[in-house]
Amino acid sequence: MTVSAVPSEASSASAAPRGGGVRRSVLRRVAPYLQAGPLALALLVFLLIPILTIVAVSFWDYDSIRIYPDFVLTNYEELLTSPVTWKTYLNTVKFAALTWVITLLIGFTVAYFLAFHVQSTTWQMVLFLVCTIPFWTSNIIRMISWIPFLGRNGLLNSGLISAGLIDQPLEFLLFSDFAVVLAFVHLYALFMVVPIFNSMMRIDRALVEAARDGGASAAQVVWNVILPLAKPGIAIGSIFVVTLVMGDFITVRLMSGGQSASIGLMIANEISLLQYPAAAANAVVLLAVVLIMVVAMLRIVDIRKEL
């Protein structure tokens, strides 16, 4: 039965391989595009078009009621010539830098502890999950809970006073740059821990042993072996932290008592006053600044190569 079927199929198959081959090769050429299609479409609709719209609107004119399709440079002019913009950018970059340094120190230490000190994989995973517990409550709640803690009559001040350490409540604790950076570190440290931990787990333990055998001290091992190999994780974590801080507007407002400015806050203010073109111009500049920062980080660390 099968035997007799073969020749009859073979005769008709003489043409089929060619057709099938063409179809298959076409499919092979098209397949990657089909696979990339959904993502490309999503990026086009939800990222590219909105950004292009923002860019277009940033050149429009407006008054207190409406926006007018036009091509004016006033929005950029007003933005870039205003000392407030520069001050605000400086302030935002300051927050980003401080937060970056502190979260990096914390992130590296925590990741190092998890990856190299904790020996059992089970405990590594358990402790890693413990790190994510703060994420079970919302950002805003975690942020706001600092306010009664740090306040003039808050838990910390009343604790310090009753312990006899200070006579006057410490004013700088709340509604200050200190409070803003503290909240940022609290909110974003995990974004540093995770990628660094991830790249540390890929480090071949044999390298560490080899370094020890070669006579390297613990500090030398960290500096010369682990740090360079954890660079991709550090780069990814840094991108997370820096972009999050640069775009933030609610943390700065709440923790500084509205007395500090950030770019995000500036944009939010402009939107709330119906100054969409000005907000769009601001957003475009912010996007450019953040992209430059990210590109600079990627210049230092070639993530693709290191992964």
Next chain:
Amino acid sequence: MTETRTGSPLSAGTTTGVSRRTLLKGTAAAAGVAIGSGAITGFPTIWAQNIKNVTLRQFGTGVSNLNAVADKVKEDLGFTLQMTALDSDAVAQRAVTQPKSYDIADIEYWICKKVFPAGVMQPMDVSKIKNFDKIVPIFVNGKLTPESAVAQGTAPHTVGFVEGKDSIKFAKSATQWMTLIPTIYNADTLGIRPDLVGRPISSWKDLLDPAFKGKASILNIPSIGIMDAAMVCEAMGEVKYGDKGNMTKEEIDKTLKIMTDAKKAGQFRAFWKTFDESVNLMSSGEVIIQSMWSPAVAAVRAKGIQCVYQPLKEGYRAWGGGLGIAKHLSGLELEAAYEYINWYLSGWVGAYLNRQGYYSAVLDTAKEHMSPDEWAFWMEGQPAKTDILSPEGKVMEKAGAVRDGGSFQDRMGRVACWNAVMDEDRYMVRKWNEFVAA
């Protein structure tokens, strides 16, 4: 339709309609409704039935977009009112950018100056508004009494009327076409913690008194904050304004220079933007003197913390809100909107708002819904004979208490300026942001 309604003898229509409703509902409380909601009557029967299917979507700030009002509308008028409460900025945004998303807008007068010229609203025909004659004259000609002076800023009467049915141009004096029906208004001043300031506060300039360094606050909503700042600078004698509500660039610069210097010297503890923030700042003792809103003062007091809404010698900064009708509304829904507005002015809501410490547009009808003691306390500035209850029935003030600032005449008669949108609005906002970022 309009002719029949307005032309029909008011008294006859009212009695038949109310008795029909009273009969249908059989509620004892209908006596109050009967007086208050004369507005519901005069409908041909078909409409009175159809109207139950109508849903009106109203949005506005939290102060007056109360679910209690929506519930009462359902009970009295039969149709559904959906309430959305937003903050001032979101209200302005939504009013202009999504005009199809609402039927009735409860917006503030200074926002109206921006919103109405955008052409998203339709003026209301005064002849369809039954209690129009009884509306507090501030909203018609700007004067509480014939002798009183017109306050500076975006006074409601300056944006209260337009020139014609389809006009978006504000009229100089009252016309037949009204932009907003005033719903709620009040006179604002500084809130203080009398237990912590340690001395009597009598002037706006006390906000910048170095004695309160690091313990003062101001609100960070530019259009309102700038007016508070102007009251302060004027009280200090530093700046003389032509019109605080419409400053020149030079006046704006001078005002914000003074505020910026104070900020740099560490005068302010924080700036607040929402009601809750101001309450928290005050009740936690972070701030002991700040610009504040009267219900926020009440909220601090409700926590058992001393807080006073301090009348100041320079007078008050006032604000007001009103109901406007979206442009797209027509037919049955438009009629329902008029019914609603007439009902709004008929007393029940007025009493509700008065009991919260705000003021209602038509006082006569609100009075009928309040007890003589409540009226004496809230409106006449007399000591309360019994405990004063909030609309929800909680004790707000103990017997013997006197309202901050006294009677309606004392408070609204001493308004120095209204929240405003200036010609130099865009410049002012830029400068204000510089102040905040300084």
